[in-house]
Amino acid sequence: MSAMSRATTLRARLIPARGKTAPSTRPVSFFEFWPGWLFYAPVVLFWILKSIRYGSVTLPALANPRIAAGGICGESKNDIFDLAGPTARAWIADYAGMTTSGHNDGNDLALAQAAMAEAKLSYPVVAKPDMSCNGVGVRVVHDADELKSYLAAFPRATRLQLQSLVTMPGEAGIFYIRHPHEKTGRITSVTLKFPPTVTGDGKRSIRSLIAADSRLAAVSRLLLPKLGAKAERVPALGEAVRLVFVGNHCRGSTFKDGLNIVTPALTAQIDAIVQDVQDLYFSRIDLRYETLEDLQAGKNFKIIEFNGSGSEATNIWDPAMPLLTAYKTQFFHYGQSFKIGATIRAQGRKTIGLLGLFSLWRYQKRLMAAYPAND
Structure with missing residues (x-):
């Protein structure tokens, strides 16, 4: 499997399953996208x-x-x-850290592949910024060409992380x-x-499958712009598509x-x-x-x-x-951090x-x- x-x-x-939940079950919390x-x-x-x-x-x-x-x-x-x-x-x-070169004609791919070799990483890997949040800049790269394209678009003289893709x-x-x-x-x-995932029936497009799911339909504004033309593809019967x-x-x-x-x-x-x-x-x-x-x-x-x-x-x-x-959950956790x-x-450290x-x-x-x- x-x-x-x-x-x-x-x-x-x-x-x-959608459609079998209790009436009080919401696909989206009323405050989730405030x-x-x-x-x-x-x-x-x-x-x-x-x-x-x-x-x-x-x-x-x-x-x-x-x-x-x-x-x-x-x-x-x-x-x-x-x-x-x-x-x-x-x-x-497993992961490897690296820093992009400070100029546009630097050989970032060679630097990345050397870091991968030292960490014994192989494709596919997850490329991500060393400093970021909310998944910004995270991408799966499957080969050297994709990694080269990712590095070319990455800021100069900036750290990133290459991590093994955990399946x-x-x-x-x-x-x-x-x-x-x-x-x-x-x-x-x-x-x-x-x-967000849809399972194909061999008939409907990804867009239609999203519309038929109460949760996915509620967040379709987040999904469809990112999918672009891929939303029109018709997945095979039983094919699971992670969006x-x-x-x-x-x-x-x-x-x-x-x-x-x-x-x-x-x-x-x-x-x-x-x-x-x-x-x-x-x-x-x-x-x-x-x-x-x-x-x-x-x-x-x-x-x-x-x-x-x-x-x-x-x-x-x-x-x-x-x-x-x-x-209450937010207040408890941030209260604990204080x-x-x-x-x-009290041990003498300064913030x-x-x-x-x-x-x-x-x-x-x-x-x-x-x-x-x-x-």
Whole structure:
């Protein structure tokens, strides 16, 4: 069974079939696509109140003191992975970091292939910016020609990451928190991610299949412009077509709250991994897994990324999530980042200043505007 078929089977197990759900089931939560300023206004107010209480706007940057700004913004994916010891490294998808040349006639492809050879990577690989968020600039490259095109469109003298393409069908985001004085950490949120996918019937086009699915129809404005002419293709009977690569709700993926799948075995394995990443206390871990049973047993998964203090518990984007619960989840997690930061500050460490954080944010935003289009 192919990875796509296994993913479709997993989706069917965990998401009820369209048209057979209870009347209260929504394809999209009523706040999922609110303007960012509107949804995050209470979160910003909460952050301000915590800043007043703790005497620092940027205190959460100390929640992961070895990461730039703690991962609020401007962090390096490669640098975070480089903090991992041998235990954690075994669970991370293989990767190689590189920096594009500072001039247009540099041989970036040769640099990339040398980095891949050293890391023992082979095509296909996932090319992604070293500094980015929300899947911006992420693309699967299948051969040297595609990698050359990606690098040609990438900003000059800028770092990126090449990572092995993990084909395990399941995707999840697991939030982990440990306070510096605690011997063990805990999982505080799990998001099971299901990318937008259609299954062909040999008759209808991808566009028609999207229109026939309540969730996909609701997010078609995100999908169809990206698909372009591909939307008119008629998939074969039983052919599963993944519409986007990046598993992000703002790109059409369905997120489901999965905290109920957490087991002692999964918690113990995640705790062992994170404790082998230097001074990582507050992180959402994005990973891919073979089966849900494997994930619960703490085996057969690969970590794609560690996110820092700027990450959120993405289970809030479950269409069934009440708005009040979503805000409680946000307040809990960001409140924990302030508490951890306060503990580390008491050890004598200093946090980044507000101007420094703003400069990092502006730099990241400028880079993100220059990255190649993502899959």
